[in-house]
């Protein structure tokens with residue numbers, strides 16, 4: 682079973698831009714996996730402090746999935762990236 686590390690910045694800027702919604706969505710995804718008994722991938726969510734990426738021209742929230750940074754992260758994009766990685770790790 683593959684493991685995916687998702688680091689969500691929960692600094693002030695990213696929190697204001699919706700970081701907590703993303704964390705909630707990831708937890709919902711984990712619950713759905715459990716309920717469907719589709720335990721094909723483990724997702725570890727880490728809340729991280731401000732990574733000093735905010736304040737410039739790029740907006741948060743900033744989410745790093747297995748080291749790949751996503752700027753202006755939205756639920757749909759983060760979920761799609763997680764599912765894609767789950768599939769590729771279990772091929």
Ligand code: FES
Pocket residue numbers: 690691692693694695696730731732733734735741742743
């Ligand atoms: S608050 Fe997220 S990078 Fe600064």
